[in-house]
Amino acid sequence: MLNKHPLRQDEGRQACHRALDRYHQEAGYRWLGRATSMLVLAGQAMLLHASLQRPTGWAMGVVCVPLALFLADLVNGLVHLWMDHNSRYGGWTGPLVAAFHLHHARLRYEEKPLWRVYVHESGFKLWLPPVILIFLLMDKWFTLPAPLLRVVALSAILSSVAELSHFLCHNRDGRLLRKLGRMGLLLDKARHLRHHREDNVSYAFLNGWSDPLIDRLASWGFKGYKQGTDRHVEGWTPPR
Ligand SMILES: [Zn+2]
Numbered sequence: 001m002l003n004k005h006p007l008r009q010d011e012g013r014q015a016c017h018r019a020l021d022r023y024h025q026e027a028g029y030r031w032l033g034r035a036t037s038m039l040v041l042a043g044q045a046m047l048l049h050a051s052l053q054r055p056t057g058w059a060m061g062v063v064c065v066p067l068a069l070f071l072a073d074l075v076n077g078l079v080h081l082w083m084d085h086n087s088r089y090g091g092w093t094g095p096l097v098a099a100f101h102l103h104h105a106r107l108r109y110e111e112k113p114l115w116r117v118y119v120h121e122s123g124f125k126l127w128l129p130p131v132i133l134i135f136l137l138m139d140k141w142f143t144l145p146a147p148l149l150r151v152v153a154l155s156a157i158l159s160s161v162a163e164l165s166h167f168l169c170h171n172r173d174g175r176l177l178r179k180l181g182r183m184g185l186l187l188d189k190a191r192h193l194r195h196h197r198e199d200n201v202s203y204a205f206l207n208g209w210s211d212p213l214i215d216r217l218a219s220w221g222f223k224g225y226k227q228g229t230d231r232h233v234e235g236w237t238p239p240r
């Protein structure tokens with residue numbers, strides 16, 4: 001498909017490359033990532049602690065698990081959809097946006113222990129600490145219903161587990177992982193591969209339960225990334 005806006009596309013690429021250089025050269029982004037992952041981990045622990053103080057009952061406790069699995073898959077998938085279409089490379093957030101687009105540029109990620117993937121990838125979730133804080137404050141002021149607090153606590157943790165699920169999908173293989181993927185407990189490789197090979201599909205990356213919903217939303221209101229932000233990353237190499 002020919003690009004109808006070569007100049008605009010070229011400007012987008014230049015702005016994206018400048019933002020990527022900034023991301024790799026400015027130490028502030030490394031510290032921001034570390035601070036964010038610490039806030040995420042602390043917030044997840046505080047939410048889980050508050051939730052475990054408030055029993056939900058056995059049956060409701062069981063119901064909360066699939067609800068949280070769906071909610072985490074949906075929310076993270078929607079953030080992914082929005083970010084894949086974000087081409088605002090200016091300001092302090094621009095380098096973070098540009099760095100996000102690198103996940104389409106490769107099919108294998110740097111190998112590291114799974115606990116480090118959990119901690120490191122949590123550092124990209126700038127949206128999560130404010131969300132956790134809002135729910136902690138709402139619980140302090142209004143005492144949230146126990147099932148709601150449980151779903152929120154599990155969803156916050158599963159948001160980081162989604163990054164693990166995505167990493168496993170790209171970097172690991174095995175009968176158990178394939179089985180968990182087919183069961184819909186982790187991300188299925190074939191389902192997720194569509195996100196990288198095709199355009200504007202399969203944004204969910206915890207288990208893919210919310211993909212039908214997000215795919216419909218994407219086809220209604222979003223243009224896709226293959227001719228957009230994917231082109232902006234093309235040709236960039238990390239500065240030495
Ligand atoms: Zn993507």
Ligand SMILES: [Zn+2]
Binds near residue numbers: 103166170192
């Ligand atoms: Zn992927």
